[in-house]
Amino acid sequence: MAGKVFAVVVVLVTLVTAYCVVTHVWWMPVDISVHGPKIDHQIEETILVAGLLFIAGQIVLASFVFRYGGATGKPKQIPGGAKPLVIFAFVLVGTEVLALSFIGSKAWGAVYFEAPDPSSLRIDVQAGQFAYYFRYSGPDGKFGPLHPELINEGNQNYFGLDPDHDPDAKDDIVTAEIGIPVNKPILLTLHSKDVGHSFYVRELRVQQDFVPGLSIPVHFTAIQTGRYEIVCTQLCGLGHYNMKAYLSVLSQSDFDDWLKKQAAMQ
Amino acid sequence: MSSNRELTMSSYVGIGVGLMLIVCVEVIFTYQHMAPHTLLFALLCLACLEAYVGVMYLMHVKYERPILFWTIFPATLFVLGFLCYLFPDAFRMLNMRLMK
Amino acid sequence: MSQIELMVAGGHEVIMEASPYGIEKKKLGMWIFIVSDACTFGAFLFAYGYMRIGTVAWGTPFGFSSILNGMIMTAVLLSSSLTMLAAVRAAQADDGAAVKKWLGATMLLGAIFAALHLREWFNLISEGWRLFANPTGGPAQFGATFFSVTGLHLTHVITGVIALGFVARGYKQGRYDQSHVETAGLYWHFVDLVWMFVFPLMYLMNAH
């Protein structure tokens, strides 16, 4: 009895899980990046491969428990013993994981090993407890150097810029939201002023930690306008849950206007 | 239990003197103005040689059953070998640092 | 007969599976400890290497006098390994007086090593080196790595000297036998061999 109940429960759980995954009850938001389809494709591929293993494993478990629960008489081993099982694991699972790592590396390489487009718009991102700040280089195309000792939230010097002494810093535009033009390659430089943070935009399929002390480059191209949430996914302290900013993907003309407006507010 | 019959005290003294000589060679190397990584490589090789001699003779593994050798060396070298995986990030720390 | 009585009467292998290693279980235990401790030291040295690679302009604070001091320390520690071997041989020959003499010599050499090492430490400290400070104005990582790595080693040496004292006392009182001396010897040689890495990496790589 217990065995039959167990089998039924396992099958039910498997079917419900599979149903939820297949019908996308809760699912990834639509991708808005150029590289995203590769990642989405990889996830689909993995769902197929892993999902089949999941269903097969649970169903075989359930059916054996159902069939042999409370059986009597002389027990027997599966014909052939363990050898076919080991061969199965090596050949089938081995092929699967080889394929996944091969295709997966290509998806990963497409994101991380491709050099950023030289015409990219460069934006400097600084994360701190518990906000992001973004910096555009302004008309001169150059970022002023950073002076951590000058960082002062009170007078809104979030980056530690010294416009009085550094000419490059004079026209830098610092914003609390990030606006980017659509269909233009973007190169972010991530750095943190205090602890580890992360830059995660679900729709962009981008997640990258900020490492205190390092500048981490991230590049992507957004292909759809809209306003998207940036959230921090690296535990950064008591305000972690509330650390977020918005990414606005704008048409080129909207972006130019927006940036002008931001420059005027400096 | 195990016995030390295989080595006499004077051969131990010889090993001790040999190890000290290797240390002297290390010191001489240090003052040859080699490139740091060449020096590091040379020093590490010599240190590993010393450790090997020490473990095999002073600590007597050579005269124990081979399984002892095959237990301690693979386990230790496995851990130390794979810890090398963290060095690429040390170079990242050098090359991608925020503050020059 | 109980298991214990049997062991007393017939020895280990009549009633138990032979150890695959054919050595005393406490010696095996010491070997296992050494494997783990080697990884601990290794991780410290890897952290040092990581810092060293990742730091611009590390600086090399040791002059020849420090290196010479280090060589003397190495010689002292190597000799203590030899006296330790002599103590083990004396224990195997059941020569109580010689065991006491050689263990005493080992402890003395260990203490000299510690004293020389502390002198080096105090020299550096008086020059202004700290765990977090570099008197020459360069990166502070040298002090941090040097004091922590050698501090860990020094702790091992001092622990070893104390442990040898207990072994010597136990041996004299007849509570301990030659296997205890051998086990302590393994530890002592291990501490010696760790120094064979600490010396080139912490001293020689930092000589100017």
Place this chain on the structure above:
Amino acid sequence: MAETQVHAAHHAPSQGFIRKYVFSVDHKIIGIQYLTLSMVSAFIGMALSWAMRIHLAYPDFRIPILGWLSPNGAPNGLMTPEYYLSLMTMHGTIMAFFVLTAAPFAGFGNFVLPIQVGAADMAFPRLNMSSFWVTFVGFLLAAATFFIPDGPPLSGWTAYAPLSAVGSVAGPGQGLGQTLWVLSIAMFCVASLMGALNFIVTTLDMRTKGLTLSRLPLSTWAWFIDAWVSLLAFAVLLPCGLLLALDRLGGTSFFIPGGLVFNDQLQPHSGGSPLLFQHLFWFFGHPEVYIIILPAFGIVSHIFPTFIRKPLVGGWKVITFAEIAVGTLSFVVWGHHMFVSGMSPFMAMVFSVPTLFITIPSVIAVLVWVFSLYGANIRFDTPMLYSLGFVSLFITGGIGGFFLAQPSTDSYLHATSFVVGHFHFTMGLSAIFATFAGFYYWYPKIFGRTMNEKLGKLHFWLSFVGVYCVFITLHLTGFAGSVRRYSAFVDDFMIPLMPAQRFMTISALLLGAAQFIFLFNAIWSRFKGPKSSDNPWGATTLEWATTSPPPFDNFGGRQLTVYHGPMEYDDEASVMQTSPEASIAGT
């Protein structure tokens, strides 16, 4: 000779309550102490998870006891975000270290392993006692953080630097709380190293006549392999903890880079690397999850043959080599926790491949369990139900691994609740289920009484269904991008997921409530349960060849000789390992 006399002196049964039950060198008492400690820890950890789940789904709900525990963290019982993080940190720490590492390995291992190898005690009984008491001090240090003014640390069980390294400027709890945490973990490391050393030597050197390695019970094999993994992994966590302590207390900058600014104040540190901390931590951290799951493999492999009445397919070899492969590979995959951490993207691929390949030995282990059921006569006593539950949970958990092992897919799913669901299945609940299996299985041996079957089965069904309700939902919300370690869902994105959050909270409350059935059963059966025979399950290994509970020296002065492997089952018939009768299953 002196050696054996010293040995004999250890083994006179101690007189007096303190020597007998508190500072006891008897491995059985120490095993019970470990099990008790982890049971207390488990209920603390569970209470913390309740508080967190309630806060996630019903942020306005007041929990009065929290208000009493921390007037600052939860004024009037209303949890603040930072207190949520503190509870989360302590949930992770207590569960990962003091429950999952302590119970299946140190707890059952201590009680059962020496008996299974036919020894009177562990190889080093006093070392064994010290490892428990050091663990206990570690536990007290961790528990003490609840009662200090700033409360427990809030940097998660992974305590990433520099959040964990810079001190109280990084937030409440990062001062004294984090210091106590580091010391607690260092203590735990030392205790685990001593325990691992003891297990290894006991398995190698204390086996009774005839108990060759090929005849070792599968649980002993798993504890032995696990001891090696512990020995090497904790040896690296210890320096990691010491360096973190130096950063906090000695002013060094191993993990703290220069130019950090907190509250507009430049910190007096320079030159460290947060990535170094992550590497050292995960070098331990990934083997740690196998340290947790390997004893579970062993316990389940040990229980299976008893209740399917035949040997596992492939005998001892296939499952044991799979465990060795898993244990070995576990050391070369740690970087998959760091795919998006700023680690070299090339290393991400180097770590990804072995992470995927560790699936192969895991799949072999699962296939062994599942296909052993073929042609079996399965009996559904509670231990077997839990073992079957373990297999099902482990399959489900393992599937998530495919997604997190690949850097490309991980870059979307990393730090979402998908990860939380995944590791709760694979190492959390799987190991807990195996622990329950072991508990129901060995309870008659430990206390000489049997646990109530009806309550046991009820406990199983509620737990099994509850686990799936909570943790599959976590996977699904993870696909939707629900971020972990968030205390309140202020994000626009997460609001639509609130129904899922409420469902999980209610399931988790029920799942937790079911554990009180177990607690009641365990305590009640201790005093009122029916007396158990020496071998209630008809099992064959040495722990069943002695009385229940076993006498002080385990076999009442008998010296056993072993003639068979541990899986001599054929339907109703079985042959004890100690019986010279002919083999019936050919192992």
